[in-house]
Amino acid sequence: MKDDFLWVEKYRPKKIAEVVGNEEAKATFVEWLKNKRHTKKAVLLYGPPGVGKTALVNAASNEFGFRIIEMNASDTRTEKAINKVAGPATSFVALDKFSTESKGNLLFLDEVDGIAGNEDRGGVSAIVKIVEESRVPVIMAANDPDLEKLRPLKKVCALIRFQQVRIPLIIAMLRRICIMQHVEAEFEALERIAQNSRGDVRSAINDLQSLAEEKRVLTLQDTMMLSSRNRDISMYETLKGFFSAKSLAEASTLLSRSSVDYDDLLLSVSDNLPLRYTDSRELAEAYDLVSKADVFRGRIGTENWHLLKYFFNCLAQAAAVAPQSCKSFELISPPIRIITLFWTKGKRTALATICAKIGARCHVSRETAKHDFVPFVKIMLEKQKSNPINSWLKLELEEVDYLVKMGKF
Amino acid sequence: MALDEEALMWVEKYRPRNLNEVVDLRDIVESLKAFLRTPRTMPHLLLAGIPGTGKTTVALCIARELFGQNWKTFTLELNASDERGIDTVRDRIKDFSRYSRAGFGNVPFALIILDESDQMTGPAQTALRRIMETSSRTCRFILICNQSGKIIEPIQSRCAIFRFSKLDKKAMVDQLECIAKKEKITLSPEAAERIVEYSEGDLRHAINALQTASVFRDGVVDEKTVLQVVGEASPKQVQVMLNKALNGDFIEARKVMYELIGAYGFSGSEIVRQMQRELLKVSYLSAEQKAELTNIIGEYDFRLTQGANSDIQLSALLAQFAKVGKSKGESN
Numbered sequence: 164m165k166d167d168f169l170w171v172e173k174y175r176p177k178k179i180a181e182v183v184g185n186e187e188a189k190a191t192f193v194e195w196l197k198n199k200r201h202t203k204k205a206v207l208l209y210g211p212p213g214v215g216k217t218a219l220v221n222a223a224s225n226e227f228g229f230r231i232i233e234m235n236a237s238d239t240r241t242e243k244a245i246n247k248v249a250g251p252a253t254s255f256v257a258l259d260k261f262s263t264e265s266k267g268n269l270l271f272l273d274e275v276d277g278i279a280g281n282e283d284r285g286g287v288s289a290i291v292k293i294v295e296e297s298r299v300p301v302i303m304a305a306n307d308p309d310l311e312k313l314r315p316l317k318k319v320c321a322l323i324r325f326q327q328v329r330i331p332l333i334i335a336m337l338r339r340i341c342i343m344q345h346v347e348a349e350f351e352a353l354e355r356i357a358q359n360s361r362g363d364v365r366s367a368i369n370d371l372q373s374l375a376e377e378k379r380v381l382t383l384q385d386t387m388m389l390s391s392r393n394r395d396i397s398m399y400e401t402l403k404g405f406f407s408a409k410s411l412a413e414a415s416t417l418l419s420r421s422s423v424d425y426d427d428l429l430l431s432v433s434d435n436l437p438l439r440y441t442d443s444r445e446l447a448e449a450y451d452l453v454s455k456a457d458v459f460r461g462r463i464g465t466e467n468w469h470l471l472k473y474f475f476n477c478l479a480q481a482a483a484v485a486p487q488s489c490k491s492f493e494l495i496s497p498p499i500r501i502i503t504l505f506w507t508k509g510k511r512t513a514l515a516t517i518c519a520k521i522g523a524r525c526h527v528s529r530e531t532a533k534h535d536f537v538p539f540v541k542i543m544l545e546k547q548k549s550n551p552i553n554s555w556l557k558l559e560l561e562e563v564d565y566l567v568k569m570g571k572f
Numbered sequence: 573m574a575l576d577e578e579a580l581m582w583v584e585k586y587r588p589r590n591l592n593e594v595v596d597l598r599d600i601v602e603s604l605k606a607f608l609r610t611p612r613t614m615p616h617l618l619l620a621g622i623p624g625t626g627k628t629t630v631a632l633c634i635a636r637e638l639f640g641q642n643w644k645t646f647t648l649e650l651n652a653s654d655e656r657g658i659d660t661v662r663d664r665i666k667d668f669s670r671y672s673r674a675g676f677g678n679v680p681f682a683l684i685i686l687d688e689s690d691q692m693t694g695p696a697q698t699a700l701r702r703i704m705e706t707s708s709r710t711c712r713f714i715l716i717c718n719q720s721g722k723i724i725e726p727i728q729s730r731c732a733i734f735r736f737s738k739l740d741k742k743a744m745v746d747q748l749e750c751i752a753k754k755e756k757i758t759l760s761p762e763a764a765e766r767i768v769e770y771s772e773g774d775l776r777h778a779i780n781a782l783q784t785a786s787v788f789r790d791g792v793v794d795e796k797t798v799l800q801v802v803g804e805a806s807p808k809q810v811q812v813m814l815n816k817a818l819n820g821d822f823i824e825a826r827k828v829m830y831e832l833i834g835a836y837g838f839s840g841s842e843i844v845r846q847m848q849r850e851l852l853k854v855s856y857l858s859a860e861q862k863a864e865l866t867n868i869i870g871e872y873d874f875r876l877t878q879g880a881n882s883d884i885q886l887s888a889l890l891a892q893f894a895k896v897g898k899s900k901g902e903s904n
Contacts, residue, residue: 531623
């Protein structure tokens with residue numbers, strides 16, 4: 164059943180009723196569009212991706228006969244660019260009003276949280292201005308309405324919240340699509356696709372198409388290759404998942420989805436490893452693999468990114484050394500090294516200066532000074548604080564003090 | 573020595589000022605003297621050998637013999653492990669060869685002493701080789717290193733190589749006794765033996781130990797004082813870390829490691845090197861166990877050079893030690 168269309172396009176809702184889930188949000192939106200758009204000029208629809216925000220706007224305008232003028236994140240949104248598109252659209256409303264088949268224009272700004280601070284200088288304030296001056300309704304959509312920069316927008320528009328679509332609704336919808344595509348699907352297969360989508364209808368349809376497109380039958384077995392969508396996972400989530408992974412495959416999938424900094428990840432894994440593996444044999448084995456991962460990290464450097472898969476491979480292996488001993492524990496973060504280096508910077512520089520002075524006097528490097536001289540000089544100064552060697556080495560009083568009080572290597 | 577204010581660290585105070593005073597290096601000294609008779613023909617020199625055997629001393633003596641009292645004007649002393657990057661080295665050498673106006677009396681060149689040159693990376697050494705070529709009319713190099721094998725061949729082939737071996741025990745004892753006499757301290761023969769034994773052919777270490785011991789009891793140095801000094805001055809923390817790991821206490825061992833890195837600024841390879849040294853002294857391991865652990869250290873020493881984060885490699889190494897320690901405990 165090869166299709167020329169993406170199923171998400173083919174089965175895009177034409178009517179409001181066809182939009183799956185989020186009934187409350189839908190009702191609020193329709194109410195606004197029908198009756199309140201003159202009192203409150205703008206709405207902001209917010210919620211996770213793929214839950215039907217854009218679909219609802221399209222379906223509603225289709226049903227009520229609005230013409231949509233759309234901008235989304237792929238357009239540049241400097242003040243100038245916004246005014247160029249939105250300006251005419253919002254002021255020519257008067258002319259359109261005379262047209263019978265159209266209720267007029269709707270300005271739809273999709274993905275407004277994609278407005279970046281620098282590139283779209285003035286973007287947010289331009290939108291606020293447009294909302295204030297516009298004579299047509301303005302609809303905005305965003306994934307994360309809490310972003311600081313969108314704050315000015317919240318003041319001028321009504322907020323409508325969208326949530327993840329419930330799994331049974333997604334299953335029912337997938338079923339309808341299967342019937343229309345003449346695919347015989349096991350319920351468990353559709354259930355797995357729906358669950359895997361985490362309430363994202365769009366991704367569920369995409370997954371269904373990729374799995375079932377050339378088949379007549381879809382079984383649970385077919386969905387095993389399915390993996391969750393790439394969502395950015397934070398360091399905490401990554402570590403949590405890493406240390407509770409039950410298998411090599413699970414750990415690899417998790418790592419490939421995570422987009423945290425590799426060095427931070429490596430250090431955090433290293434810090435937490437002894438908490439995960441309390442048996443010294445397991446710990447040694449896991450650490451050996453983390454060490455190999457670090458070797459690959461070193462080889463990757465700044466350019467050999469094709470080696471990244473080997474880095475992940477070693478790290479994933481380290482997660483799966485002993486699945487049976489897995490239990491939860493309190494994660495250490497931030498990395499011990501960073502904390503240690505932060506607190507001890509003063510000490511380190513003090514010692515480095517002393518070593519430089521010894522080195523200059525005794526024709527040795529700072530390293531040699533640290534190893535071959537500092538321990539002896541320290542003892543001499545401990546025994547006789549006024550030993551003349553300190554003035555010969557040009558040590559300040561504080562430095563003498565530091566050496567005397569310093570712990571031994 | 574009118575120009576030098578009197579040195580108070582004995583290693584400096586009793587550093588030989590001319591080649592005749594140098595202990596126990598007769599062959600090397602004789603060949604060098606031959607060069608110095610006709611400085612014009614002196615090649616670049618590469619002095620290789622373990623620490624404290626007189627390489628830097630010999631280099632400084634050469635400078636003095638060539639340029640007399642003004643030696644500092646015509647000598648550039650660089651330490652490769654202190655200079656960050658070959659660019660700094662290049663700039664300083666360039667500046668120096670430009671302003672030194674190469675030449676003093678019958679010596680047609682200025683002298684550049686590059687200490688710890690085996691700390692330079694391969695590419696840096698290649699750059700150095702180029703510098704040696706371009707400045708060869710005005711400069712002579714004395715390269716000093718611990719292992720000549722770490723110096724790239726093109727440089728080795730441009731130098732006359734001198735190898736410094738462990739100093740003879742007798743010569744070291746003589747030297748210590750000579751210093752003790754001049755400093756008017758009482759040094760018992762057993763104490764001298766002990767110092768020499770612990771210093772493993774490193775005269776600098778021996779003299780530092782002697783000076784430190786001399787402050788303990790008003791210039792009376794006996795065996796007991798020496799043991800005390802050696803005990804206090806030897807790397808404690810690494811020992812502590814090693815023992816903790818070998819007792820299977822990984823987390824505590826790692827804490828010590830972070831302190832070594834954090835508070836004292838030790839590098840990963842330094843810690844590994846010290847671990848290796850300390851391991852040999854551990855009394856409760858058999859020779860076989862030590863050999864096995866040394867193998868492991870070797871592997872991680874190599875990974876350190878390849879990896880990105882030294883503390884991860886060290887942690888991993890400690891984890892291997894903890895494993896061996898645990899299994900040792902169980903088998904007993």
